[in-house]
Amino acid sequence: MVRQTGATLTGQEGAVADAAVVVVAVGRDHYDHLPIALLQGKVLVDVSNNTERRKGPHYRSNAEYLQGLVQEAHVVKGFNVLSAYALENGGLQGSKEVFLAGDHTEAKSKVSAMARAMGLNPVDWGGLAAARDIEDVPLRLMPSWRRPVAVVFGIFVFLWILAFFSFQICRNLESGQWHENWKHIPMRNFNRVIAITALWTLAFCYIPGTWRSTPVFLTFVTTTTPSVVGPCLHNPPPPFTSSTKIFISKQS
Structure with a gap:
C-alpha cells in the first residue's frame, strides 16, 4: 500500500536524518520522547496547540519549551491556527493565513516558502516569544x-x-x-x-x-x-x- 502511493517506508531516525525541515506534530507532553540528538541543526516547525491558557512570569510556550530541549535547532511556530476542514478542502474554506514566529530569519523564510507552496499566506509575528499569543488563538471563542x-x-x-x-x-x-x-x-x-x-x-x-x-x-x-x-x-x-x-x- 505504501509503494502504491509513491512514498518510501522508513523509520523515525531515517526520516529525520534526511530532512532539513521537520514538522513536530505531537503534543508538548511527548516532546521528551523525541530523538533530540537527531533534531539538532534542523528547522523544527511546531504545530502544537495549548489545551488551556497558561499565564504567568515563568510561562513558556510549547515552541519555546521545544527550543529549550533542542537548543541547536531553529524552532518556528506555525500552522497551528489552520482548520483541518480548510486543509481537507484545499484551503477553499476558512482562513488561509499561517502565523509564524521564530528567532531565526532563514528558518522562517523556509517555512514561509513551504506555506506559499501549499497555497497559504504566511504572516510573520516576530520572535519565538510571539508563539505564546499564536498558541492562544485557537482557544479564543469568537473574540470579535x-x-x-x-x-x-x-x-x-x-x-x-x-x-x-x-x-x-x-x-x-x-x-x-x-x-x-x-x-x-x-x-x-x-x-x-x-x-x-x-x-x-x-x-x-x-x-x-x-x-x-x-x-x-x-x-x-x-x-x-x-x-x-x-x-x-x-x-x-x-x-x-x-x-x-x-x-x-x-x-x-
Missing part, C-alpha cells in the same frame, strides 16, 4: 463577537422593558385590572421585541451603507422600517371588545 452581542442584548432588553410598560403596566392602569395582560408576556411581548430587534440590527448594518455597491432603495427601506414598524408593533389598535361589536352592529 463580544461587543456586537452586548449591543444586541442591550437593544433587546431596552425594547422588552418598553413593551412591558406598554402592554402590561399601561394597559392595566387603563383597565384597572392587574391580571388580564400578564399572559401575553411569553408570546406577544417576546415575539414583537425579537422582530423589532432584528429590524433595528439590520438597519444598523445598513445605516453606514454609503458604499456604491449598496442599493439606495435598500438603504432607505432598512433605515426607515424600524421607525415606522416599531411604534405600530408597540402601540397596536385597541382590542376588539364587546362594546365595539355592538357599535358596529348598530351602524350596519
Whole structure:
C-alpha cells in the first residue's frame, strides 16, 4: 500500500536524518520522547496547540519549551491556527493565513516558502516569544463577537422593558385590572421585541451603507422600517371588545 502511493517506508531516525525541515506534530507532553540528538541543526516547525491558557512570569510556550530541549535547532511556530476542514478542502474554506514566529530569519523564510507552496499566506509575528499569543488563538471563542452581542442584548432588553410598560403596566392602569395582560408576556411581548430587534440590527448594518455597491432603495427601506414598524408593533389598535361589536352592529 505504501509503494502504491509513491512514498518510501522508513523509520523515525531515517526520516529525520534526511530532512532539513521537520514538522513536530505531537503534543508538548511527548516532546521528551523525541530523538533530540537527531533534531539538532534542523528547522523544527511546531504545530502544537495549548489545551488551556497558561499565564504567568515563568510561562513558556510549547515552541519555546521545544527550543529549550533542542537548543541547536531553529524552532518556528506555525500552522497551528489552520482548520483541518480548510486543509481537507484545499484551503477553499476558512482562513488561509499561517502565523509564524521564530528567532531565526532563514528558518522562517523556509517555512514561509513551504506555506506559499501549499497555497497559504504566511504572516510573520516576530520572535519565538510571539508563539505564546499564536498558541492562544485557537482557544479564543469568537473574540470579535463580544461587543456586537452586548449591543444586541442591550437593544433587546431596552425594547422588552418598553413593551412591558406598554402592554402590561399601561394597559392595566387603563383597565384597572392587574391580571388580564400578564399572559401575553411569553408570546406577544417576546415575539414583537425579537422582530423589532432584528429590524433595528439590520438597519444598523445598513445605516453606514454609503458604499456604491449598496442599493439606495435598500438603504432607505432598512433605515426607515424600524421607525415606522416599531411604534405600530408597540402601540397596536385597541382590542376588539364587546362594546365595539355592538357599535358596529348598530351602524350596519
